[in-house]
Amino acid sequence: MAQTAQAVHATAAAAAAASNAGAHHQHRHQQQQQQHPLDPLAVPLGISLYTRALAGVLAFDDEIWNNCAVYFSSLHRNTKTHPSLYTPLLPNMLDFFQRATKHCPWSGPLWSRYILTAEDAGWSFHNVESIKHAATNTKALDENGMTGVLDMYTAWCGFLKRTAMDPNASEDAADVAEVGLLAALEDVDLWGKRLYKDAYQGDPNFRLERILIQYLTEVKGDTDAARSHWDRLSHHALLANSYDFWLNYYLWEMVDYASRPKASSPTPPTPSTGGKSARVPTLATGVLQRALTQKMLDWPERIMEVYLQHCNDYEQPDTLHYALDTVHKTRRIVAKRREREKAAAAAAAAAAYTTETQPQTEQTQDQVVADSMQDATAPGSPSNGKRKRDETAEDAGEAASKKAKSVEASVDDAVSQESKSKRDRENTSVMVTNFPPDVTQTAVRRYFKEYGHINNLILHQEADHKSSSALIEFRSPEDADSALLRDQKYFNQSQLSVKPGTRLTVFVSNYPPTADEAYLRRLFAHCGDVFNIRWPSLKYNAHRRFCYMSFRDMDAAYKATLMDGTLVEDQYKLQSKFSNPSHKKDREGAVAEGREVRVKGVHPATQENDLRSVFGKYGKVTTVRLLTNLSGQHVGTAFVVFETKEQAENALELDKTKFKSQLLEVELSKETNYRPSATMRGDPSSRDPSLAPSGDGDIAMPDEPGNTQQKDQKPTPAEIQARTMAIMNIPDTINDARIRALAEKFGSIVKLVLRPDHAGAVVEFADASTVGRAALGLEGFEIVPHHKLRTGNVKELYKEKSEQQTDTHKAPKMSWMPPPPTVRRPVLGRGGSKRGGLGFVAVAKKEKE
Structure with missing residues (x-):
């Protein structure tokens, strides 16, 4: 399967390269009429490669279909003026778009090009209308929101307008076009209201309205009706704040002004009348004046520039005076607005910089739970035993030197792999509820993929089997914020609820070692619905004992934090806190603070008091621990903890010094957290397996005689x-x-x-x-x-x-063919424009969860 996927992607890449070569071939053919002997092969190769790509798994990728459509359309256009040998190889574009819309019915651009191609081929009105009906009858056209719907209807309305403007059109063509244009506007509005209810604001590019206005102006000659449409649109909040809308409105008024015939006076002017009356575009001036009254206009500077230039060219002095005063006042207002926006942007940038500089790794939270866990261990708990800093000798026959080398060699790999997985799940996740009960992960990923890369997706069906919910983790907080735009939007017939995933996850530790997911769900059942429990990997530290519990709502998570400090089974003092990767400073221990040194080469007869007296010359020693094996004999390694970091650094002077006939190796301890195995012997009560982190971030382990x-x-x-x-x-x-x-x-x-x-x-x-x-x-x-x-x-x-x-x-086999390039697996779905965000805004939240 992987080889097939790579082959299909390689085919698509080769097709794109071949299409570029074919375009270059056409350019040379037209400009120089000279061809390289190998150039004619580029076009047939491109056609065959695209055909092969669209016959496989990429047949459901609308981006590939659109690329292929552009390639074939360019070849067809070139063959009309420069026929060539490959002309018979080109597919019929109507058949091509029929296949494309069948495989990707959600793609508005494909439906749009299908209608345009049918019009170009001279299809009858009823045949083109059948394409439009096929598009509206598919249930997938609004899968990307209103984008595909508007693309298709724009092509349909353009066809109606051009049909009515055709000099050879029938007498009723204009009436049919008018009815069709008004019906299209109504259909799109009802479609948007059905999908987004009151959140639907219309098309920000008002494409259908512009087609209707052009029809009324040029075909019907009813400028008053067209002007009423402009006026109605100007009261729409989405368009009233767009400078592009006001400029189009102004240009239409100027075209109408220029098309009016000049009024001729029946009698010549007399001195009493004071001369000829000036002809000015008053309505166009009024459009610009109305535009400047919009407080949230996106580019007022451009409107002011056009307004002054217009008054200078067409208006009387008094109107020009008024324009100068208006622009002067508006500039002051806009300057203050820009200052506020600049200050807000600077504050947002500073906040983003602060967020980026804070540690955001889950591993940090795992390793630095030290200080809080030292107090969290209940009296009499097995976790109170003496810790062991490195993996102890499991067998007397094992060579300690080989073991130390293998562990130290693996530390760098473990640290590097953990550092690569830096993630901040709590701030990059969203909780989505009210999905259909039979929704699949693929469908959810396709629905949200345009908002950003999805790192992880957890999908659960509700207990009543009437809906499903998902916890979606994105790559960045910005992606998660953009996904909130889907709140109150529709997935098929289900209205979704999309909420931030912050303060839904609780960090839980120091529970009984044998606790599984069912145990923890029972323990926290009174708090609320537990959506998911995430367990840490033990691959690099087999002694971890904590988890992350994600609740369905913030109230349940808050109740779970109230269990912090609860005594479980009379010996485990539970820790339950909101998960926050930025709380590194609250949980640092001796290793993280640089107060601990590691001493190697310790003489077997050395006691803790001996090391305390030697290292005590450099500062106050708080703890001395000798690493011992299962028989109680130390293995030549010790850890000394000082009161301050400076004292520990001063103790490094003992490195390479002789103590009891052996050279000591003294270095600062490093946070490796690498313990790839866990060993248990004899009676389970003699050792607490999978111990929780101790006060200094390591593993507290009792002695075993x-x-x-x-x-x-x-x-x-x-x-x-x-x-x-x-x-x-x-x-x-x-x-x-x-x-x-x-x-x-x-x-x-x-x-x-x-x-x-x-x-x-x-x-x-x-x-x-x-x-x-x-x-x-x-x-x-x-x-x-x-x-x-x-x-x-x-x-x-x-x-x-x-x-x-x-x-x-395994070494690859030698072959005369070069190895294929690394490519991504194909994704069933479609690319294209960003989903959502067109013609609607998020509904204001009624309640703050």
Whole structure:
């Protein structure tokens, strides 16, 4: 499928290139009458490539159809004066547009060109009218709002006007055109009112009205009726503030003025009369005067310039004096208005700059929850135990140096990948309700795609099965703001409600480790309807325990924040706050503040007090932690926290110094947050898996004393292998506690290692017979919707990931053909002009949610 998509896109790109070559060929043919031997192939190639592209998945892309229409139309026009060998290859344009409108019935430009082509081909009135009826009968013409409707009706009204103005037209052609023009205006108005109700303001370009006015002026000769239409339009708010409307109105009056015959006096003037009376375009002057009275005119400077020039050319001195006074007063008013607009623009730019400079990453909120979480941990909670700063040794036989190198080598990749996913979902999302119950994600994306790139879309059908709702995340806050224009607009027959997604999402942490989505929905059920729960990926930190809960309305989200500090299951002090990525400063810890140093090469006999006395010479030491393994022996790494950043930087002088016969390596700790695995051993009460972040942004983990019995009676590798199994296809949002809860139903667990980077977990049971029962019970288990587990051995778990990596980086086979360029997948839908925004404005909100 991917190869087919690439081939189709490559075809479209090649067709565009061939069409450019064909146009260049025609230009050279007309200008120089000389052709390169290969030039004649460009046009047949372009025709065949467009034909192939429109026969595939791109047949539903109206932008491709419009490009092809322009290409074929240009070739047809050129062949009328310069016939060539490829003339028989050109398709019939009427058949072409019939296919185009059948595949893309929402495209107004295609319907418009279809009507124009039929008129150019000499079709009868009834045949052209049948095209118009076919367009109005399709249910997709208003899918882009009123844009397609107005495009089609403009072509239809233009056909009526030209038919009436034809000198060879029948006697009733003028009457038919008048009836058709008035009916078209009425139909468009009713169509807009049906879609947008009172929000519909008409066509800002008043195309149909201009055609009607031209018809009344040139065909009927009824300038009074035409002037009444201009006057009616001038009271329309959408047009009254447009300088373009007033200039067109003024030009029409000037044309009418110039077309009037000069009145001849029956008697010559006498000295008593004072001479001939001047003939001035008073009505045109009045149009410009009315334009300057509009307080919100978009370009008053242009109107003032035309007004003064007009009075200088045609009016009497007293009218020119009045014009000078009016322009002088208006300029002062406009200058103050421009100052206010400039100040508002500067304030908006400053606010936008402030927003851009603030951290907007979800990872920041994950990592810096430190300080608040230190107070949030309830007394007696397992989260109060001693933390471990790096992944501890899982086996005494593992080489600590190899492990440290692998972790450090992966840190940069993890940080770089997390930094690429900077997103501010809370300020770039909108909540859309009242979609039809059977709406699809594709339809929703097509409806909103012209407002900006959609990063994510969550679509849920309501419990009553009468409607659906969607939470749509855009790329930027500006895109989300523009999508609000769809509020109170219609999707088919459903009137949508589009509201900002701000203050709908709550950051929740420190809940029980085994809590799943159903548990959290029950916990917050009294607050309101939970629309969606977003879990973090554990791929780069298997110890994360938090989520983002999006509620349907702000009241429910506010009630959820009131649960902050609630004691859950008598030991977990829940944290529930509004999600806000800009709150980085409130949650920084020792690592983020630069107050912690990492010390390597520590002698095995070193105690915490020894390090405290050595580093205490550079400042007040608040915390000293030695990294230990499962047996309680430290592995040569320690972390020292100072009271200030300056003290920590001064302690760097100890780098490369000798302490107890070993050279120390001292450096500032870095925020890597990279822990790709989580390990649980023995009784689950001895260790709290998937711990919440501690006070300094790391993972608080209690000490685990060594098991003397296991030291004395160590199992053989064969015995460990016999009682160990792998669980695969685990989503990277599932923590180790939930996997343990599933596995321990089949027997006692000695050790569980969660590996989100391999989409699985390794489970060692106490009894080898338990492995078989667990494999049968967990095979095909649906841990989350549409995600079933698989079981196997450890080699299969790691082999599966390595094979995927091998396939991904497999060297391409040598070929005489160059590799195809990287292209996007085709999108079923249409391009074209921006949806919405034509002839209507957003309805004012009655209530502030």
